Amino acid sequence: MRRLFFSCIATVALLPAFAQKKASITGKVPAALNNQKVYLYEGSGSFSKILDSAQITNGAFLLNYSITDTTQGMVSVRVLENNKAKSGYRIVVLTPSDKMKLTVNKAGEFNLFQNSTVSGSKLTAQFDALQKILKPINQQGDSIRKSIQKMMNKSEITDTTGYFALYSRYNELMQEQKELTNKFMLEHTDYYVSLMILREGMGRRVMDVPGTQAIFDKFPAAIRQSSLGQEAAELLKASALLGINQVAPDFSAATPEGQTMKLSDLRGKYVLLDFWASWCGPCRAENPHVVKAYQRFHDKNFDILGVSLDKPGAADKWTEAIQKDGLTWHHVSDLKFWSSDIAKLYMINSIPQNFLLNPDGKIIAVNLRGNALEEMLEKVIH
Template sequence: MKKVFFLVVAFLPFLVQAQTEETFAIKGKLGNLGAPARAYLIYKLGANQVIDSSLVAGGSFDFKGNILNPTNAILVVDHKGIGFNKLDSTADILHFYIDKGEFAINSPDSAKKAKVTGSKINDDDKNLTAQLEPIKARAQVLASEGMKAGAEKNTPEFRSAMQAKYKKLQADQKTVIKKFILGNPDSYLSLLALYDVDGPSPDPFELDSLYKTLSPALRNTETAVNFMKALEPLKHTAPGAMAPDFTQNDVNGVPVKLSSFRGKYVLVDFWASWCGPCRQENPNVVRVYNKYKEKNFTILGVSLDRQGARADWLAAIKNDGLNWTQVSDLKYWSNAAAALFYVSSIPANFLIDPNGKIIAKNLRGDDLDEKLKEVLGK
């Protein structure tokens, strides 16, 4: 989705099928801007990116085209007529949504100051953006706090405190997005917002429940149908599901099977030597392992390192003190175990009980300690 959802990223791709195209028309006015200025419109039509352009005369420009569904778009204004390919990150840009029908974009002088009128999805976006603005401001303050930190930023205590603050921000953002979805069952933005309720680690059952609150008309769109198709596999690795079994070689080339750990609580920890956040989290994982390793608990590390980087993998294990079973097929993001667990970002982990059932996932910092304390006792 657009920049409004600043803490998380969309976790599932749209699957495009045959759909009926709808027409749109944009009437634009940017003060008295004129030649050599040109406006560019960038948006998606199915799997294709469309880049259209219009001369700006007397401040006016217009675009017409087709879309399959409401889609996010970018208006870029080339004030000096230097050409689209020469524009950079300093260009005059407006992010908005294209929907079917006619709507207007107006500004006294520039795209970045423009207002979109006559479009429900853009009105909804403005509403949701305003609700998320205080959370965005807090996130910026927190990011500044992290940048300004000195040597203490490398301590487990500082990382744990920052993690807790970000967790609170994400929880507050989730509350706002859920409230919007529940309050706007007819809005296409509510459907798009489903992708951002839980970020890269979604609860498929929660999303399924929210999906069912959408209007029948919205649920009948192909985007909604494809959303549910893509969501279904995630239920196989959600808490409550039996963990899929796999076998990969350890550091000595000996095959290790996940099911061989039955009878113990095991944390399947997906990481890599090249993954900075993984390496930062490793001291916490080591601490927790040493605390609970005598209490029917162990860890199975699965590395997403590359072919040719075996030495880096082994060095990271040694340097970080990861004294538990480590496996990898050295296939990077094509790691077979990661595919089974639908891992799309790392670090990622799954806590599995002695019967092979997943009971929690993506536990970080103190959350991992608290969960193990809960299931293993103090």
């Protein structure tokens, strides 16, 4: 079952400044984990770094760390048993002066630290309050994972109906988890952990700026003014520039023929600004829908500017995909992959993505997929 992680979160502060202090986590775990190495990470995923490590001796360990700001952390262990790797992890919220105690009386099946308790950390207690609410869903999810794993261990899955039924139920649980998490956040806007939930949900670009801003405004000033709060406010501000009724930022880039084209060259038309790439399977699958809309509305003051996020040196693959997919509209690219200046300007972190602009260059819709593009064009083009 997917556990709640606060990814994409920078180091944050509850107070304007902290003097660097020593903090610690004392651990008590089953003796079966003796001689294993336990790690303390700051952050999560690709944003994490090791703060300390220690060897488990007599069922105990001690981790020391020095930080200046409050941040997410994780205590982790990895065990190799009968050539099979098992891991344990425990999300904690670190502050510069906490003296935590982590206790694991019984190792969990999917997560060795699943049954752990933590004392000595007010903010981790907030996180645990949410986990208590999510526990029934997590338990159901673990049960489904166990059933799916049994099916996967067989050389051939014979009960495909049951297999997909399990995945469907798992997806339903994920949606329930999301709804309960959002409910917790809205009911506890005085919790710092709720700000962490909000920030994770914002991603790298906020799609619903007014709605997210309204939630953010409910947090106390002290939380909004924290480093994480300031980060959220800056992201909201930047995202608002790409919101509905905002003029799309202008840019210029090279066409496949080596000429320079600007977005504003198409001013006066309805324009679909389409971010894609030759290597992007979902983009290529979406292209037939875009072609259909283009053929239907091109003679009615509608045009398209495709912005490719192809890799350096991949101009041939870019132009080959244009020809193969029948993309007979305007195209530009700086061939910088995810480092594309245009992608950064539009806060693009996944593709396909698109923006529909009116003749004044204002954004009137975003991420129109499938038949949604044609349906929107039917409404605005008469």
